[in-house]
Amino acid sequence: MPPKKVVAEKKAMLGRPSNNLQIGIVGMPNVGKSSLFNIMSRCDLGKVANFPYATIEPEEARVSVPDERFDWLVDLYKPKSVVPAFLTCVDIAGLTKGASTGAGLGNNFLANVRAVDGIFQVIRAFDDAEVIHVEGDVDPVRDMSIISQELRLKDAEWVEKKADALKKTLRGATGTANLRDKALKEEYDTVCKVLELLQADKDVRKGTWSNKEIDVINDLMLLTAKPVTYLVNLSERDYIRKKNKWLPKIKAWIDENAPGDLLIPFSVALEERLAMEFADDAAGLKGELEKIGTQSQIGKIMKIGYQSLNLIHYFTCGPDEVRAWTIRSGLPAPKAAGVIHTDFEKNFVCGEIMQFSDLQEYKSESAVKAAGKQQQKGKTYEVLDGDICYWKAG
Template sequence: MGFNCGIVGLPNVGKSTLFNAVTRTANAQAANYPFCTIEPNVGRVAVPDERLDNINKIVNAKRVVPTFMEFVDIAGLVKGASRGEGLGNQFLGHIKQVDAIVHVVRCFEDSNVTHVDGSTDPVRDVDTINTELVYSDFETVNKSLDKMSRLLKNNDKKILASHECALRLKNHLEGLKPARSFVTLNEDEDDYLKSLHLITRKQVLYAANVNENELADNAINSKHVNALRNLAEKEGSKVVVVSAKLEEELGQLDAEEAKLYMDDLKITEPGLDRLIKAGYSLLGLMTYFTAGVQEVRAWTIPKACKAPQAAGVIHSDFEKGFICAEVYAYDDLIRLGSETKVKEAGLYRKEGRDYVCKDGDIMNFLFNV
């Protein structure tokens, strides 16, 4: 089960630098000119979770395995991308393949790094990208309307309903509003909307890229970051403050050196850890654990996932032959200090196929194939 966030933004906002830092690789060039990233780079990153080590302090397993998510570095969009400018169609196609979007926005001043529009203005930059994405979706809806118009004469109720929905959606997008704020009226409209795979239906997280000296206080005095926060609040999105250049530098250091560097800057947690956690949350994901002497491991599941589907993440046979799940809570393990004491307290239980998993569950599955 793969989940990914596409990293988007204008050229020279620090997108590829951030991607390099996230994945601890140098796969994406960070040259000071547009279109240096032509094919999307994919990086698989561990999701930071201190609960893994805390479980292992009790279990003392032979190995500890985190859960992962993917970040996809997508080349810089420019004004006119929806009309094919600057390899636009190719890039928009890549965005359609991701589950959610991390929009990197330049919130720093640096005369040595050229801005495609000549100055730093986060609101304008966000508007440029969002407009191109809306235009792209507008074209998708138009194509769908053209296809349906040839079938209207058949008076098929489903086609007629979808056509009506598409007309309302087209009008919505013409107002330069994203598809995620479009209100559907019933399940059929939901299904139609899903079938279009619209870019602006995806959830967005803004990464405010700042200078390293603005990180200690989370850039509370940055006019650029505050302008971005105001914009994000209006649309119900979140902002994570990062310094892509600093994070890339930290990635080149060993753990002890990185901690000393962060201490000097009065930073308690790497911006990347916050970004990865925020991306994980944006995708509507949560974590359950398996814990034994061989391995303590984190597993990714969607929120509201039921026990058989959670078992299927480990192996499809676990889901097919699901009998029950043995479950206890992470908090109970930490509080009581051992699985034995959890059992003695009556907090180790068996759950059936209708059990809705909770974040932090520690699970063992019984199955028969």
């Protein structure tokens, strides 16, 4: 007999199993969080002010994620309506030392961070006597250490309570090896393993976990399990000349404490100026960027944030509408179809799928079909980023 085919277990992902995820803008007070939020959302929801806690209640906005493929499809189909991919961004109140014990707006802040799925951590690396710093002076490495420590302390507090509750439940177990008691013991062991990691000053997202352990961790909704992208806010001058005394120290801190996390230097001052001076002047904006020899980073920040949450999108196209549908990476076809309408998932028959690269090469759907490049896919097909999909449902 031929050997049985070994099917590799699919690696589970940290975080909520949802297509509607949010990313929070986090940092110390007065580092540029609300200004960044305003630029991203093209509005003035975030309250910009030169004092701590200018933002108290979190503000949120759906921000479009740039995609050159989407722009190309719009040019091809010239539809009546266009809907790009979106990411929900949340402007969260500034964190100060002692937040884990309730200092400042600590409890509010940490509850709001817990409610989002990923983190943009804004770090101030510019000097400005007119913009006060809650710690008295500018030191981004100190600020990063404070935020990291406060998130871990709060996680450790939550995990310790969970471990105590599980321990009490286990004491009342029957002693027989039933499935419920076994599951409780496995959950308790995982929670203890998480606590040990936190007490060793490590973030949960940097641990090595099995799929069963990830299921337990996801239920805990831990702060340090969320993906982090570090956004270093420079002065316009430092950003254009690509030089700042803090950047090497920030990079060294990330390499030591959060290896693998991304760092993106940008300048709120520059982005604000560009947004004000060239709001409806794409040609003028392009000319200004060429003149000063740099690029805006807002598009890159949005793309990286989207990818950090394991989000991708597929397209539906036609003369009425070109639309990008956001899904989690690795989603099977019926669930991907279900983001359009739940009936598509319940009554799924198949998907007619073509790859964007094929459409770009052949220039029309009819030519793609004639070349045999459009394929019919069933329930087990995992939708890929950039697929162009037409769903058939009963």
